[in-house]
Amino acid sequence: MSHLLLLDAAATAARLPYPALVREIASVLGDPGVRVPARLVQPLPGGGSLFVMPAHDARVAITKLITFTPGNAKAGRPTIQGDVVVFDVETGERRLVLDGPTVTARRTAAVSLLAAQRLAPNSAGPLLIVGAGTQGRSHLEAFAECLGIREVLIHSRSGASANALADLARRFGLRARVVGDPDAALAECPLVVTCTPANAVVLKALPRDDAFLAAVGAFTPAMVELGPALCRHCDLAGRIVVDTRDAEHEAGDLMQAGLDVAGYPALADVLATPDAAPRGPVLFKSCGWAGWDLAAARAALLN
The missing domain is CATH 3.40.50.720 (NAD(P)-binding Rossmann-like Domain)
Incomplete structure (x- = not known):
């Protein structure tokens, strides 16, 4: 069984250098095995939203689960919070849990x-x-x-x-x-x-x-x-x-x-x-x- 790594914001950023991210983004766009269902956006009381965003290729499956709370900006709290869970397609095991706001910022x-x-x-x-x-x-x-x-x-x-x-x-x-x-x-x-x-x-x-x-x-x-x-x-x-x-x-x-x-x-x-x-x-x-x-x-x- 592989060891699950739960990465904080700094550790997530360290694994996502921009040149590597750009290469993988281009690779995903050219990969016929990539599947990306429509994301679920569930409105929450108070003006926030819950996002559930799955995707997979032949080897890796992910789900990003984050909240977007615009009102947090005025209170000095993060507007985006949550995680990206990374699974191995063959075994179904969780491989990584990445910091959701860091992934969102760097991949965008x-x-x-x-x-x-x-x-x-x-x-x-x-x-x-x-x-x-x-x-x-x-x-x-x-x-x-x-x-x-x-x-x-x-x-x-x-x-x-x-x-x-x-x-x-x-x-x-x-x-x-x-x-x-x-x-x-x-x-x-x-x-x-x-x-x-x-x-x-x-x-x-x-x-x-x-x-x-x-x-x-x-x-x-x-x-x-x-x-x-x-x-x-x-x-x-x-x-x-x-x-x-x-x-x-x-x-x-x-x-x-x-x-x-x-x-x-x-x-x-x-x-x-x-x-x-x-x-x-x-x-x-x-x-x-x-x-x-x-x-x-x-x-x-x-x-």
């Missing part, structure tokens, strides 16, 4: 990173991060490590959080500054990540022609970070790519802009049929998928 940033590597017209930066929570930190880490950016601009409703993330960026050797107007910052940033609670529009201005925007905060039809005009501009003047086909009923930014989400390619399509460098701004809409958690489990088993 790795998906954005993979999309930027394949789609960004200009990956040199500066990078604009809107939202300075856990996802802001993970995207900063991933883009700094693997895209080689040298400068980051940060906006957050919380000045303390923005300054803390800027301090972290400086410890990474980056130039960093906090900005009060993210719309104005779009003019100087070809790389943009929005990772807010997605309860209101945070970007309305039109991006640069060589911009890559990863919008990761909104994952239900009611959630939104990007203004409708921005989304429609990317549709007309550039390109929109979604993370998976599930975005057809989850991408609140695009749905509220009146766009036909079903008509956009998914990341798997981009990897399978790479084409010439995109012209105009690229909007990558990420909603989340248990396949990304399966990729994280595969990476964790290798490290």
